[in-house]
Structures are given as C-alpha cells and as structure tokens.
Amino acid sequence: MSLSISLTINGQPRTIALDDPRVTLLDLLRERLDLTGTKKGCDRGQCGACTVLVDGRRINSCLSLVASLDGADVQTIEGLADGDALHPVQAAFIEADGFQCGYCTPGQIMSAVGLIKEGHASGDPERVRELMSGNICRCGAYQGITEAVLEAQKVMADKKGRNAA
Amino acid sequence: MSLDAPSTNARYGSNAGQPLTRRDGVLKVTGRATYAADNHPDGMLYAVTAVSRIARGRVTSLDVEATKAHPGVVEVMTPASRPPLAHDPDEKMPPFGFRIEVLQDSTVRYANQPIALVIAETLEAATEGAALLNPQYDADEPRTGIDDGLRFDPPAVGVGGPPKAAFGDVEAGLAKAAQVLERDYVTPAQYHNAMEPHAVVAEWDGDHVMLDMPNQALAMSCASYATYFGIPPENVTIRSPFLGGGFGSKAIINGPQILAILAARALKRPVKLVLSRAQMYGPVGHRGGTWQKLRIGLNNDGQLTALHHKSISATSSFDDFLEPAANASTHLYASPALLSEHEGIRLDTGTPGPMRAPGEASGSAALEVAIDEAADACGMDPLDFRLHNYAETEPGSGRPFSSKALRECYAEGAKRFGWAGRPLASRQMRDKNGFLVGWGMGTALFPCPHFPAEARATLRADGTALVETAGADMGQGAWTALAQIAAEALGLDPEQVELHSGISTLPDGGIAGGSGHTASAGLALNNAGKDAIAQLSELATNDPASPLFGAGNIGVEARAGRLYRRDDETRSESYAEILARAGRREIVGTAKASRDPAAAEAHAMFSHGAVFAEVKVDPDLGQIRVTRLVGAFAAGRIINPRLVESQYFGGMIWGVSFALHEEAIIDHRTGRIMNADLAEYHVPINADIPSLEAILIPENDPFVNAIGVKGVGEIGITGTVGAIANAIWHATGVRVRKFPVRLEDIIG
Ligand code: FES
Ligand code: FES
Numbered sequence: 001m002s003l004s005i006s007l008t009i010n011g012q013p014r015t016i017a018l019d020d021p022r023v024t025l026l027d028l029l030r031e032r033l034d035l036t037g038t039k040k041g042c043d044r045g046q047c048g049a050c051t052v053l054v055d056g057r058r059i060n061s062c063l064s065l066v067a068s069l070d071g072a073d074v075q076t077i078e079g080l081a082d083g084d085a086l087h088p089v090q091a092a093f094i095e096a097d098g099f100q101c102g103y104c105t106p107g108q109i110m111s112a113v114g115l116i117k118e119g120h121a122s123g124d125p126e127r128v129r130e131l132m133s134g135n136i137c138r139c140g141a142y143q144g145i146t147e148a149v150l151e152a153q154k155v156m157a158d159k160k161g162r163n164a165a
Numbered sequence: 166m167s168l169d170a171p172s173t174n175a176r177y178g179s180n181a182g183q184p185l186t187r188r189d190g191v192l193k194v195t196g197r198a199t200y201a202a203d204n205h206p207d208g209m210l211y212a213v214t215a216v217s218r219i220a221r222g223r224v225t226s227l228d229v230e231a232t233k234a235h236p237g238v239v240e241v242m243t244p245a246s247r248p249p250l251a252h253d254p255d256e257k258m259p260p261f262g263f264r265i266e267v268l269q270d271s272t273v274r275y276a277n278q279p280i281a282l283v284i285a286e287t288l289e290a291a292t293e294g295a296a297l298l299n300p301q302y303d304a305d306e307p308r309t310g311i312d313d314g315l316r317f318d319p320p321a322v323g324v325g326g327p328p329k330a331a332f333g334d335v336e337a338g339l340a341k342a343a344q345v346l347e348r349d350y351v352t353p354a355q356y357h358n359a360m361e362p363h364a365v366v367a368e369w370d371g372d373h374v375m376l377d378m379p380n381q382a383l384a385m386s387c388a389s390y391a392t393y394f395g396i397p398p399e400n401v402t403i404r405s406p407f408l409g410g411g412f413g414s415k416a417i418i419n420g421p422q423i424l425a426i427l428a429a430r431a432l433k434r435p436v437k438l439v440l441s442r443a444q445m446y447g448p449v450g451h452r453g454g455t456w457q458k459l460r461i462g463l464n465n466d467g468q469l470t471a472l473h474h475k476s477i478s479a480t481s482s483f484d485d486f487l488e489p490a491a492n493a494s495t496h497l498y499a500s501p502a503l504l505s506e507h508e509g510i511r512l513d514t515g516t517p518g519p520m521r522a523p524g525e526a527s528g529s530a531a532l533e534v535a536i537d538e539a540a541d542a543c544g545m546d547p548l549d550f551r552l553h554n555y556a557e558t559e560p561g562s563g564r565p566f567s568s569k570a571l572r573e574c575y576a577e578g579a580k581r582f583g584w585a586g587r588p589l590a591s592r593q594m595r596d597k598n599g600f601l602v603g604w605g606m607g608t609a610l611f612p613c614p615h616f617p618a619e620a621r622a623t624l625r626a627d628g629t630a631l632v633e634t635a636g637a638d639m640g641q642g643a644w645t646a647l648a649q650i651a652a653e654a655l656g657l658d659p660e661q662v663e664l665h666s667g668i669s670t671l672p673d674g675g676i677a678g679g680s681g682h683t684a685s686a687g688l689a690l691n692n693a694g695k696d697a698i699a700q701l702s703e704l705a706t707n708d709p710a711s712p713l714f715g716a717g718n719i720g721v722e723a724r725a726g727r728l729y730r731r732d733d734e735t736r737s738e739s740y741a742e743i744l745a746r747a748g749r750r751e752i753v754g755t756a757k758a759s760r761d762p763a764a765a766e767a768h769a770m771f772s773h774g775a776v777f778a779e780v781k782v783d784p785d786l787g788q789i790r791v792t793r794l795v796g797a798f799a800a801g802r803i804i805n806p807r808l809v810e811s812q813y814f815g816g817m818i819w820g821v822s823f824a825l826h827e828e829a830i831i832d833h834r835t836g837r838i839m840n841a842d843l844a845e846y847h848v849p850i851n852a853d854i855p856s857l858e859a860i861l862i863p864e865n866d867p868f869v870n871a872i873g874v875k876g877v878g879e880i881g882i883t884g885t886v887g888a889i890a891n892a893i894w895h896a897t898g899v900r901v902r903k904f905p906v907r908l909e910d911i912i913g
Contacts, residue, residue, distance in 0.1 A: 020287060022293070027288055031205070031287075034205065035196075036199070036200075036205075037196015037197065039200070041361070041843070044442070047442075049360060076196070077195065078195070078196050080195070086191070091194075093190075094194055095186060097187070099194075100410075100639075100641065100811055100812075101359070101411075102189065102192075102194075102409070103409025103410060106196045130852045133851045136360065137360070138358055138848060139360075139815050140819065140854070141811060141814070141815070142854045143856065143857050144814075145851065
C-alpha cells in the first residue's frame with residue numbers, strides 16, 4: 001500500500017509516498033523527513049512539545065495522521081527564521097531566557113507564534129499564561145516564556161504598525 | 166531580572182558575573198540543537214520495549230510468533246533470546262550503579278518493567294509488534310503500601326550517605342522540654358518526567374560503540390557500559406551535547422538502554438530506542454515515597470531542646486536507594502541534641518534514584534512545616550522563630566560554615582515580600598473577592614558537593630582559545646557559564662573562547678548532578694586556563710625580545726588577550742604576538758581539579774536561602790492558588806545571574822509542584838501506577854505559576870573552591886514546599902501533613 005500525500009512544509013511543496021497509514025505528522029517530520037526540531041514528549045497530546053502550525057493553526061502533530069493531511073500547509077520550527085534573521089518570538093525567547101534544556105522550546109515557540117496570530121494575548125500576562133498552558137515546561141521556564149511572548153507580540157505589533165504607516 | 170546583586174565585573178575585576186544570554190540559544194530556538202533521538206544513522210532500526218502490566222510475578226508466555234509475523238519486525242528479544250552480558254545485572258555496578266532489569270529472567274519485579282524488546286524497520290512496526298506480544302502472567306500479590314512492605318535497617322541512604330546522624334541526648338532534651346511537638350508527614354512517589362524521554366541511538370563498529378544518549382555522567386557511564394559489554398572503556402563513546410532535562414534520572418544506567426545497545430550489536434545495525442512517557446514510570450528511577458516523623462522539644466524561650474527526624478523511605482524489592490529525607494534536619498537549626506535516622510521499606514516498584522534535591526526536597530518539606538508548627542506552638546512569628554534558632558556553626562560538629570549569608574536571605578526576602586505585619590494567627594486575611602489569603606515561609610538549604618574533574622585549555626595562534634571538558638548541559642546553562650569561567654582564567658572575552666563539551670572523548674568533566682557541575686567542571690577549566698597562561702608567561706618573560714622579558718618574579722597579569730607586567734602597565738604583549746615569535750601554533754594547559762581536602766574538613770559547606778509564599782484559597786471549594794513566591798538565595802559567587810535566576814525559578818516551580826501537584830497514584834490491588842502520563846500526573850503549567858522573584862544574595866566564599874562557586878540547581882525546591890504548605894495553614898487554619906496538598910484536605 002502506498003498513499004500519495006501532498007504537503008507544503010515550510011513553504012516547500014512535498015509529495016510523500018506514504019507506505020504506512022499509522023504514521024503521525026510528528027513521526028513523519030522526525031523519522032522520515034529529518035526535520036527533528038519538533039519534539040516528542042508524550043505522543044498523546046498532553047505536553048505540547050510537538051506543536052506545529054497546520055494551515056496557520058497550532059496543533060499537536062503527534063495527534064495528526066499524515067493520511068488526513070493531504071493538501072495541508074505545515075510550518076515547523078525549522079521554517080520560522082528568515083535565513084540567519086530570527087523570528088521575533090525566537091529572539092525574545094533568547095533574551096528573556098524562556099528555556100533551559102530547550103526540549104519544550106520548539107513547541108513553546110510555535111505555540112506562541114500561533115497564539116500571537118490568533119490575536120488573543122493582547123498584552124495581558126494572565127491571558128498569555130492561560131493560552132500557553134498547553135505546553136508543559138518541566139524545567140520551569142514559564143516566567144521567561146510569558147515575558148518572551150509579551151515582548152514578541154509588542155515587537156510584531158510595532159513592526160506591523162510601521163509597515164502600515 | 167533582579168540584577169542588583171553585585172556579581173558583575175566590579176566585584177571580581179573580570180568578565181564573569183555578566184548576565185550573558187545562552188550560547189546554545191540560537192540552536193535551541195531554531196530546532197537545530199540535537200538531542201539523542203534526533204540522530205538517524207544510515208540503516209537504523211527502531212526498538213520498542215514491551216512492559217509488564219503486573220507488578221509482581223512471572224511472565225508465562227509471549228506470542229513472539231505473532232510479533233515476528235508483523236510486517237517490518239526484524240527481531241524480538243526476550244529472556245530466552247537475549248544475548249549475554251559481561252556483567253551480572255543482578256550485581257550492583259560500582260560506584261553508583263544499580264541492579265537493572267535486562268530480561269535476565271521471566272520475573273516481574275514492578276509494573277512497567279521491560280519484558281521484551283521488539284526491533285523493526287519502522288517505529289510504527291516496532292510499536293505494533295510490541296503490542297502483539299500478548300503476555301500472559303502468573304501474578305503474585307503486589308506490595309505497594311506502607312503496611313505491605315518488608316522493613317529493614319539500611320546500611321546507607323541516598324548515594325552512599327550515612328543512614329543516621331546523632332549528637333547530644335535527644336531523649337533527655339525532649340524530657341526537659343516545656344513542650345514537645347510530635348508530627349507525622351507523608352510524601353508520595355514522584356517521577357522526574359524530564360520533557361525528553363530516555364533515549365539511545367547505538368551504533369557499533371567492531372567492538373567500539375557510539376552512543377547518542379542524554380547523560381549526566383559521561384565518564385562514569387562509559388566505564389559502566391564497557392563493563393556490561395566486556396569492552397575497554399575507551400571503546401565506548403557517548404555523545405550528549407544536550408539533555409532535554411535530567412533532574413537526576415539520566416545520571417544512572419538503565420535497563421532499556423542496555424537492551425537497545427545489545428540489539429544493535431546483535432543485529433549489526435544502528436538501533437534507536439525512545440521510551441514512551443508511560444514507560445518512564447518504572448525502570449528509570451523516581452523519588453521514593455517517605456513516611457516521616459518529627460519530634461521537636463521546645464523550651465519556654467522558643468528554642469529547640471532536641472530534634473528527632475525519622476524517615477521510613479521506600480525502595481524496590483531488589484535494590485536500595487532510600488530518599489535520605491531525615492538528613493535534611495542535620496545542618497540547619499541549632500539544637501543541643503539531634504537524631505536523624507532512616508528505615509527502609511521494600512515495595513514492588515522500580516528502584517528509586519536521585520531526583521532533584523534527593524532527600525533535601527522531601528525532608529525539608531516535613532522539617533519546614535514542623536518548624537512552622539513549632540513557631541505557632543510558641544506563639545512566635547515563623548521568621549523570628551527561625552532566627553531564634555539560627556545555627557551560627559554547624560549543629561553537632563561546631564565547625565564553621567565556609568560562608569552562610571542566610572540572615573541576609575531572611576532579611577532581604579522578608580523585605581521584598583512584605584512579611585512584616587503578618588498576623589500570627591491563621592484565617593486573618595481575605596482578598597477583595599473573599600478568598601482566604603495566607604503567608605508562609607521556609608528555609609532553603611543544599612550542600613555543595615564537588616566532583617573531581619579535568620579540563621584542557623588551548624591558547625591558539627590568533628589569541629583565541631579552545632576549552633574542553635566533557636560536561637553535560639541539561640538546561641542549567643553549562644555551555645555559557647563554563648565558558649565565562651574559562652574566559653576569566655584566560656584573560657579573554659567570552660566571545661574569544663570556544664567551548665567543546667558533551668562528548669566523552671573530552672577530558673572528564675565530572676557529573677552534572679548534586680548542583681555541583683559548574684563548580685566542579687568550572688574549577689577544572691579555571692585551572693587549565695591558568696596553566697596555559699602560566700606557560701605563556703614563561704615563554705614571554707624568558708624571551709629577550711619581549712617587553713615582558715625578565716618580569717619573572719614580579720609576574721605578569723593576563724587581561725583582554727594580553728599579558729601585562731605587574732610593575733609596569735605600559736609593558737605588555739598580546740598572546741598572538743608571544744606565540745608568533747616563539748613559533749608556537751598553540752599552548753595547551755591542562756588540569757585535574759578537586760576540592761582542597763583540608764578546607765572540606767574544616768568547614769561545613771552549604772548554599773542557603775529563604776522562600777516566602779502567598780496563597781489564596783477559595784473558602785468554599787478549597788481551590789489553592791500560589792499567588793506570589795519570593796526566594797532569596799546565597800550560593801557563593803554567581804557566574805551568570807540570568808541563568809542562575811532561571812535555575813532558582815525552576816527549583817521554586819518544582820517546589821510548587823511538590824506542594825500542590827505531583828504524586829504517582831498507585832492502585833494497590835494491581836500495584837500499577839494509575840496516572841503514568843502527563844495529563845494525570847500533574848506538573849505545573851504556565852497558568853499555575855504566578856510571577857516569581859528570585860533575589861541573588863551576594864556571598865563570598867573563599868573555601869568551597871578557588872572560584873568561589875557553590876551550586877544553584879536544586880536549592881530552590883527546598884524551602885518552597887514548606888513555605889506553600891505553611892501559607893495554606895495561615896490562610897485556612899488547616900494543617901496538612903501529606904503532600905501534595907489537595908483541595909479535599911482543605912474542605913474535608
Ligand atoms: S508529543 Fe504531542 S503533545 Fe506531547
Ligand atoms: S526548557 Fe526544559 S522542558 Fe522547557
């Protein structure tokens with residue numbers, strides 16, 4: 001059996017010859033496409049380490065079967081920076097020390113990018129904490145994560161404002 | 166950031182002390198930092214363990230044929246087919262190794278024990294293959310409760326620690342006390358749950374093996390693996406550039422990893438094994454449960470007359486690691502008499518192991534609540550009571566502390582928190598929404614171990630340096646802090662110093678554990694750097710063409726990539742110039758470093774701190790929220806305040822977790838853990854954590870080591886647990902002596 005699945009991954013159109021219907025998006029990225037930036041912490045939708053954007057929305061890639069994603073647009077941590085220029089969320093995570101071991105970090109960052117896109121956070125730390133709570137950080141970098149999301153959101157809003165002006 | 170601690174250049178005349186961002190920052194935010202399971206050598210196979218669903222008994226059958234028939238499955242390893250090991254896994258591996266479960270027989274000693282290994286071409290096939298084994302069991306009654314297990318007198322607790330400490334006459338002290346407090350406390354089994362599951366990618370080349378695995382103790386592990394596989398230690402290479410969290414669980418060799426390495430050898434192909442989250446609740450260590458009793462004698466002046474702390478600590482049926490909880494009482498409060506002691510209890514569980522602040526965390530949880538109860542019994546403010554019983558010297562031995570800025574921690578923490586004016590009685594404060602508000606505190610304490618470590622520092626022709634030590638960065642920021650220490654010793658800017666670490670072929674960087682890695686590997690790097698500079702000075706001062714010629718005894722100083730004559734600052738030369746004229750491509754400094762035994766003998770060495778907590782409790786529903794946490798810590802010299810603050814935050818969050826969240830819940834009928842996953846084994850999420858404050862109290866310690874560094878990785882948990890429990894009492898008047906504190910304890 002082989003299914004042909006078309007995906008756009010980090011802007012690149014890819015055609016996947018899928019020989020096994022059990023393959024999740026997470027395992028496809030990590031084990032078959034060598035995109036190992038996305039991490040597996042639980043494989044059950046409980047930790048958020050595997051968060052990626054599918055069609056602009058944050059999802060747990062461990063819970064999505066590739067077979068159900070034909071035509072989807074997938075963005076992973078590897079596709080966030082523009083060459084050497086970090087995405088504002090990435091830069092803010094470094095500055096605010098929003099990680100320690102770094103294992104939850106790709107998921108946190110993709111979740112933060114999704115959250116900012118959703119326009120929900122609106123500069124309120126309480127809201128950010130709540131909306132980032134699908135991403136566990138066992139190292140306990142939450143203070144830095146919250147700071148980083150707020151800071152990045154500001155930077156991105158300013159930039160948008162400047163571009164509009 | 167609270168950066169007002171004077172741990173910057175001014176204090177030490179060096180570049181250490183700067184709050185630099187992490188060197189590995191860009192790698193980690195772009196997904197380019199490689200963790201063990203990210204490796205994928207050509208021809209790699211996937212291994213998945215099948216685990217026991219009973220806690221005690223025997224596996225009577227496995228449907229190996231069904232598994233082998235599944236497309237993609239390559240091999241099934243069972244007790245019948247497991248290749249031999251060169252070391253008996255039922256024998257302990259010195260120095261810290263445990264007995265391990267590697268399919269030596271069909272016995273099941275705990276739930277989640279590996280009972281087979283399935284190897285396949287794909288992860289999906291291996292996973293399905295493991296599910297097809299359909300194990301049948303002969304199950305015995307599991308022993309998982311305090312009343313079921315066999316009790317014993319342990320020869321040691323923790324990692325070879327003394328099971329008992331005593332001075333003075335405790336019974337006499339209790340007899341003459343004006344009042345005696347006797348209290349029982351219970352802490353549950355907890356699981357490390359690093360975000361990165363235990364993993365290994367093993368690739369053999371003849372009798373050499375390359376292991377990609379998260380590892381907190383590279384050199385020690387190489388030796389252990391070599392013993393298991395009957396090869397020389399130098400034939401084992403471990404790459405562990407990043408660990409996705411360790412917390413103690415990646416310092417010790419475990420069975421599943423051994424099995425995967427064996428499979429790679431047998432099949433002559435690289436093998437990857439990653440445990441599932443559920444499988445991490447068994448063979449890879451945990452914090453054993455404790456049942457603790459404290460007896461405190463108090464005189465009419467609110468002073469301790471005796472302190473007795475006993476812990477019954479759980480271990481497995483086949484090996485010993487006992488949470489050394491009672492030892493948390495031996496170094497903190499002044500008392501004329503003290504007895505701390507342990508009893509073991511054998512349960513059908515995986516063997517516990519060191520988990521962030523082993524002993525200190527659970528022991529301090531009980532001690533700090535007991536001290537709060539004692540303060541209340543004396544009608545004293547909990548902070549005043551602690552100051553009243555302050556240990557000026559080490560209790561018992563009378564040795565001086567190498568440094569102890571605990572008074573400053575108390576004062577600064579209390580000020581920042583706004584402790585003054587706290588009502589003595591409970592249930593006195595409410596917020597505008599009617600929630601009960603309580604304030605509590607706890608003292609934090611953690612020892613400063615120092616491990617032998619080695620390092621190499623190479624000054625290069627262009628005046629930059631390469632420094633090397635086989636350390637492990639599991640999130641504490643070793644790459645950054647160690648480079649800062651080396652840069653200081655070398656008189657260079659950190660940017661000019663390249664650090665290589667995280668592979669076992671480098672000089673042994675010691676263990677990343679016991680909060681001792683920065684101090685241990687740091688001292689080695691410092692000494693290696695100094696050695697390189699000494700050799701460079703030698704070159705220059707003996708070279709008539711150098712402006713430093715003849716400086717000999719007066720000496721030179723290394724700064725900003727140049728050597729300066731001490732007696733004449735105008736005479737200096739750059740490292741590059743000195744090397745070029747001598748025709749040297751490089752100068753290599755080396756060091757083996759450990760703590761000065763005389764200093765260790767003469768002093769008690771600890772980091773200290775004070776944690777203040779505010780909680781709000783819903784009076785009707787009992788729901789508890791930590792709304793404020795302030796910790797003030799004194800831990801010697803602070804190399805990088807930004808990273809140290811993060812370590813304190815992490816520790817304090819583990820304290821929140823211990824106080825309110827974490828607990829492995831066991832079904833005593835089956836002996837299985839009912840919540841072996843991240844949805845039901847609760848750890849704090851972002852919304853559980855209020856804004857935190859960590860205050861870095863300056864402390865100069867000339868004795869711990871030449872760089873004055875103590876350790877910061879674990880102390881944050883201690884103190885925090887008690888502070889939160891005490892704040893809950895202050896809010897509600899309910900004293901809960903069992904962790905985690907649950908809402909039903911409050912409204913029950
Ligand atoms: S790995 Fe997908 S949510 Fe944990
Ligand atoms: S940084 Fe380690 S789990 Fe978040």
